Amino acid sequence: MYFPFEKIRPIQQELINDVTHAIDTKRHLIAHAPTGLGKTAATLGPALTVALEKGYSVFFLTPKHSQHQIAIETLQKIKQKHGIDVKATDLIGKKWMCSHGGVERLSSKEFNEFCKSLREGEKCTFYNAVFGTKNQLQGSAMDMLMGLKKKSPIHAEELFEMCKEDFCSYELASLLGKDSQVIIADYYHIFQPSVRQFFLGRLKKELKNSILIIDEGHNLPSRVRDILSAKLNNFIINRAAKEAKAFHFDDLSEALENLNNTFYNLKKSALKNSKEAFISKKDFIDELQTTTQWAYEDLYSDLESASAEIRKSAKKSFVGSVSEFLEMWTGDDAGYSRILRTKLGHSERQMIELSYNCLSPAISAGEVINESVSTILMSGTLVPGEMYRDLLGFPENRTDLKTYASPFPPENRLVLIDTNTTTKFTSRTADEFQKIARDCIDIVKSVPNNCAIFFPSYYILQAILPFMEGKTAKEVFIDSSELKKSQRAELLNQFKLAASNGNGGLLLAVQGGSMSEGIDLPGDFLKCAIVVGVPLANPDLATKSLIEFYDYKYNKGWDYGYTHPAMTRAIQAAGRCIRRPEDKGAVVFLDKRFAWGSYLKCLPPEWKPIATKLTADKIKRFFNSQ
Ligand code: SF4
Numbered sequence: 001m002y003f004p005f006e007k008i009r010p011i012q013q014e015l016i017n018d019v020t021h022a023i024d025t026k027r028h029l030i031a032h033a034p035t036g037l038g039k040t041a042a043t044l045g046p047a048l049t050v051a052l053e054k055g056y057s058v059f060f061l062t063p064k065h066s067q068h069q070i071a072i073e074t075l076q077k078i079k080q081k082h083g084i085d086v087k088a089t090d091l092i093g094k095k096w097m098c099s100h101g102g103v104e105r106l107s108s109k110e111f112n113e114f115c116k117s118l119r120e121g122e123k124c125t126f127y128n129a130v131f132g133t134k135n136q137l138q139g140s141a142m143d144m145l146m147g148l149k150k151k152s153p154i155h156a157e158e159l160f161e162m163c164k165e166d167f168c169s170y171e172l173a174s175l176l177g178k179d180s181q182v183i184i185a186d187y188y189h190i191f192q193p194s195v196r197q198f199f200l201g202r203l204k205k206e207l208k209n210s211i212l213i214i215d216e217g218h219n220l221p222s223r224v225r226d227i228l229s230a231k232l233n234n235f236i237i238n239r240a241a242k243e244a245k246a247f248h249f250d251d252l253s254e255a256l257e258n259l260n261n262t263f264y265n266l267k268k269s270a271l272k273n274s275k276e277a278f279i280s281k282k283d284f285i286d287e288l289q290t291t292t293q294w295a296y297e298d299l300y301s302d303l304e305s306a307s308a309e310i311r312k313s314a315k316k317s318f319v320g321s322v323s324e325f326l327e328m329w330t331g332d333d334a335g336y337s338r339i340l341r342t343k344l345g346h347s348e349r350q351m352i353e354l355s356y357n358c359l360s361p362a363i364s365a366g367e368v369i370n371e372s373v374s375t376i377l378m379s380g381t382l383v384p385g386e387m388y389r390d391l392l393g394f395p396e397n398r399t400d401l402k403t404y405a406s407p408f409p410p411e412n413r414l415v416l417i418d419t420n421t422t423t424k425f426t427s428r429t430a431d432e433f434q435k436i437a438r439d440c441i442d443i444v445k446s447v448p449n450n451c452a453i454f455f456p457s458y459y460i461l462q463a464i465l466p467f468m469e470g471k472t473a474k475e476v477f478i479d480s481s482e483l484k485k486s487q488r489a490e491l492l493n494q495f496k497l498a499a500s501n502g503n504g505g506l507l508l509a510v511q512g513g514s515m516s517e518g519i520d521l522p523g524d525f526l527k528c529a530i531v532v533g534v535p536l537a538n539p540d541l542a543t544k545s546l547i548e549f550y551d552y553k554y555n556k557g558w559d560y561g562y563t564h565p566a567m568t569r570a571i572q573a574a575g576r577c578i579r580r581p582e583d584k585g586a587v588v589f590l591d592k593r594f595a596w597g598s599y600l601k602c603l604p605p606e607w608k609p610i611a612t613k614l615t616a617d618k619i620k621r622f623f624n625s626q
Contacts, residue, residue: 002052002084003045004077011404015042018402023050023211023374028399030217030389032382034406034606036581039378040070040215044182045078047211047376048086051181056373057205058182061190062215063223064518068092068156071184075153088153089177089203090184097160097170099126103315108188109324110316117311126168130175137175141167148176156184177203187220191364192227207371217377218568221361221391228358232325233351234263240303240318249306249319255299256322258292263352265291266340276341276541281333284354300326328356335360337545357542359549366393381571383604387564390554406606412584414622415574415607417600418443418615419592423456423533428463436590437467440530442616443588444472447528448623449504450495450521454511454573456535461508464532472506474498479509488514499524509573511535516573528586528619529577534593536566559598567602570594586619 001016008016015033019042022029033039047058060071068090075088095103095111100118103111118124122133130141137145144167148159156173163169177183189199190212200206214220241256266287270277285296292299300323307320329338337357345351369375369392382388385401421436444451451474455461458481465478477495479488491507492515498505504527509515512535537543543562551557570589578585587607593599595611603609612618 001046001049002078002082002086004041004074004081008042009038009407011407012038012042015039015402015404016046018400019043019376020046020050022376022400023047023056026373026398028369028372028375028394029377030382030385030394030399030401031376031378032385032401032403032604033378033380034404034408034604035380035575035579036407037404038407040067040074043213043376043378044071044074047213048075048078048182051211052084052086055209057180057203057210058213059190059210060182060184060213060215061187062184063187063219064216065092066518066520067215068184071182072153072155075182079153086153086182087149087176087180088182088184089173089180090154090156090159091170091173091177091186091189092156093186093188094170097156097168097173099164099168100124106316110320113307113317113320114311114315117308121312123312124168126166127171129167130171141172145172145175148172149179152176152180153182174202177205187214187223188227190368191220191224193364193367196368207368208373210372212368212372212375214375214377215379217379217388218381218572219379220365220377221388222565224361224365224392225358228361228364229356230325230328231353231355232322233345233353234260235345235349235351236318236321237263240322243310243318244306247306247310249309252302252306252319255292255294256303256319259288259299259322262288262291263354266354267342267352270340271342275343276339278541278545279338279340279354281329281338284329284338296326296330325354325356329354331356335363335549337542337549339541339545341541355542357545359546360553361391362393369394380575381568381604383602387556387560390556391560403605408578408581408583410606410608412581413578413607414586414618415603415609416586416588416615416618417592417594417609417611418588418590418613419595419611420590420613420615422591422593423460424591424593428460433460433464434467436532437464437471439590439615440464440532441468441471443528443530443590443619444474444506446616446620446623447504447586449524449527450474450499450507451504451528451530452495452507452509452515452521452526452576453530453532454509454513454516454570456511456533458510460533461510465508473503474506475501475503477505477507479507479513479515485514492519496521496525511573512569516569516576519576520579521576522579523583526577526585527623528588529574530588530590531570531574531594532590534566534591534599535569536562563598564602567599571603584623586622588615588619590615 018029051058072090079086119127132138160169163172190196237256237260241253244253270279303319303323307317310317339355342350342352389399440453475498477491495505495507546561547557550560574587
């Protein structure tokens with residue numbers, strides 16, 4: 001078996017055996033495998049071994065850029081240690097591999113349209129350098145490809161640096177992919193149905209000959225639902241109308257202004273005094289056709305053609321966004337909800353939004369999983385496995401659920417549930433917030449170094465903050481929804497630096513935010529994570545439709561549609577602490593509801609939480625016992 005290291009730990013061996021068995025017998029595996037187990041090596045190693053033997057391809061799918069690096073390094077070590085000819089292609093989102101500047105702010109759909117229009121207009125010099133204008137691989141591109149094959153496995157960013165001045169990196173990576181046994185990519189490449197078809201076609205690969213390893217699998221249900229959902233609001237329509245006018249599509253500009261009226265008419269008839277309502281596919285199409293005097297299909301196809309023209313000179317097209325939504329609106333009803341609502345947009349202006357929401361990730365994921373030779377879904381947060389099996393459409397008779405032991409010494413971790421307070425909606429008073437602030441400060445004072453508090457929302461963070469101000473010697477860092485990506489990265493950097501300033505730092509952030517997932521804070525960077533309140537979704541129509549759908553389909557509406565998504569966010573926030581076996585750290589779930597059965601059963605079994613009202617004392621004793 002191709003494994004990158006000399007020693008295989010017993011828990012790793014267990015996972016390796018299960019992965020090998022799953023692939024050999026064409027079964028699927030849902031693996032709850034705690035942090036620190038070495039999942040990447042223990043899944044890629046056996047998958048590659050069987051793939052080379054049987055001529056399969058391996059797709060390692062991950063939403064995290066850092067995981068791409070780890071997967072590539074694992075393959076490089078395997079190649080070096082075993083002297084085998086393994087080729088791998090690492091693909092990050094196409095726009096991140098594009099040689100044109102200023103495309104980062106485009107959405108994936110917008111970028112794809114931009115790229116398509118440049119290619120089709122023969123205006124992308126980087127693309128032309130690979131294929132010329134007659135779609136034939138050019139000599140210099142062939143030389144570059146040979147060089148890449150020799151260097152493979154290489155990380156996408158390294159490939160980009162090698163190619164970016166002369167060639168389209170994505171096209172060369174795709175060519176490399178045809179000869180690769182392993183493809184490292186994002187979920188989007190495989191779970192967006194039209195992207196998948198195109199992507200696999202280019203790589204000349206088929207799911208029926210492929211092994212899928214899905215990393216951070218707890219993200220997959222919500223990610224697939226997002227991929228299959230769409231939204232449109234009157235602000236976008238207004239901008240599209242102006243854009244159409246500026247590009248002299250006067251008839252479409254007028255139609256878009258009337259589409260805006262469609263939204264107002266529907267608001268009047270469907271919402272009356274409420275903020276949101278379900279709306280049928282037909283009601284919207286009928287209203288649109290009446291108000292605009294356009295046939296529905298004609299409108300979206302003319303908007304699509306206009307957006308192709310607009311994208312010849314602009315990177316982004318609002319006309320294109322409207323056309324994409326109108327096309328998606330014609331999709332199926334089964335497994336989707338359609339909601340019209342008003343909400344406050346930027347500058348506190350009222351926005352009317354129409355959404356087409358996927359309720360069932362199994363629609364796309366089930367098809368993919370069933371077709372693959374074997375799918376391995378893994379994460380440190382796949383509890384309960386049955387839920388992920390149901391939601392993603394894994395076939396029950398071909399799927400094994402496994403929980404692996406944590407490799408971390410249990411004495412290095414303390415997990416407490418503080419039952420003194422709650423952020424339950426009916427208890428949100430100034431008194432309760434003051435009590436929460438006091439409890440948090442007592443805990444923070446008991447921790448020798450960096451601490452983070454994750455609130456259920458920015459609103460609650462701001463409501464509790466005044467009661468905490470000036471009460472800790474730690475340097476305080478506050479996340480906000482207004483921060484740009486670079487500002488947030490700097491905030492995190494400063495927080496890490498505070499670990500060496502004596503008192504340490506205190507980070508205030510939110511569960512489900514970018515500070516609570518996808519970042520690692522090992523060692524002194526985070527000694528204690530306090531998770532305040534259960535981040536339950538608003539009981540709006542989107543949440544209600546999810547609960548009703550899961551009740552109808554699995555008889556588990558509240559669990560699958562309400563409790564588990566919230567607990568996944570809470571657990572992810574808690575998991576920022578204790579990233580390595582040698583780390584010693586504490587996690588506090590601060591809300592009495594975490595001790596209730598329906599929430600408690602969602603916590604990873606290896607955490608063994610203790611419910612208490614004397615949290616600060618226990619934390620002090622834990623850290624003093626070092
Ligand atoms: S073909 Fe390549 S370089 Fe050209 S726009 Fe598309 S991704 Fe960018």
